[in-house]
Amino acid sequence: MNPSENQRRIASAVALAVAIATPAEGLRRWAYDDTGGVLTVCRGHTGKDVVRGKEYSLAQCDALMDQDMKEAVLTVERCVPGLPANVLGAFGDIVYNEGPTAACNKSASHAARYLASHNYVAACKELPKWNKSKVGGVLVPLPGLTKRRNAEVAVCLEGLS
Template sequence: MAMSNSLRNKLMTAAGSGAMFIAMAFLGGKEGVEGRQYTPYQDVAGVWTVCDGHTGSDIVQSKQYTDRECNQLLSVDLQPVKKTVDSMVKIPLGEYQRAALYSFTYNVGTRAFSTSTLLKQLNAGDVKGACQALRHWVYAGGQKWRGLMNRRDMERSMCLAENADDLAGK
C-alpha cells in the first residue's frame, strides 16, 4: 500500500522537527484520525490495545479514550523505543530513517529490534538492505497480515527517504 497524500504531507511538514515528531505524526496518522481506535480492542495476537497501538495493564476496557489521551499515551510509549533505537544504532541516520525505526520498534518491541538481523545490517552500514528487510516483519499470531504488509511498506518508504523530496516522489 502506498502512503496516502495526507500522511505524506504530514510527514513532510514534520521535517526538521526531529525523528520523534515525525514518528508521532506517522503513528498517529498513518490511517488518519479514523484509524485511531478510541475504544480498547484485542489485536490479531489477542493483546488489548487502544489508540495508536498502546498496550498494557493500564488500559480500561470499557473506556472511550480522547485524542489528547491517545497523544499522551503515544508520547510516553515512544520514549523507551527512542532510547533503545538511539543507543543501539551505531551509524548516522537521517530523521526519516530514524523515525521509521521508531515506528517499527514501537510495533515489534525493543527486544525484537535489539536482536534483529535488521539492526545488524544497519550497524554494518547496509542501510538500504535494512530498510528493505522491514518487509519481512509481516507476521502476527503465526499469520501474514495485510495491515502489517501495508505498514512495513510505508515504513520502508520512510526509511529509504533522505529528505522530504524523497517522500514526495520528486
C-alpha cells in the first residue's frame, strides 16, 4: 500500500469512528466531571487542556473529537498495522471509548488476538462483550454501551466475508 492509500485508509477509519462515537457520546459544551470523576468536555474529550467551567464552541468540540479519534485510530494502527478501514474504524471507536485493551492487549482480549491473526470477522464479533461498566461495584451491561458496540460491529463487518 502506498503512502497516499494508507493516509486515505486512516482518514476513512477516523470518519467511520467519529460517525459511531458522535451519537453515542452526546455533546456537552461545558466541562464537567464524568461518572468516574474525570474532567470531560464536548463528546468525551479528557485531558490536561480541559478547563473547568469553560464553554467550548461546536467547532472546538468537532476539532477535539477529530483529534482524539485520530489518536485512537493510530493506536490501533500501531498495534495491528494494515487493518481494513472499517475494522480500523470500529476498533478506533472502542479504543476511544474504553482504551487500547480490546484492540491491543492479546493477553486480555480475544478480539486483539483475532485481529493479530487477521481473523477480522471473529474480532468484530467480540466487540459486544465490551458493553459493561461497574454500577455499585458490579459489572453490568449498559444499554448505551450495548447500542454503541452493536454499531461498531455493523461497521466492522461491512464488506467482510
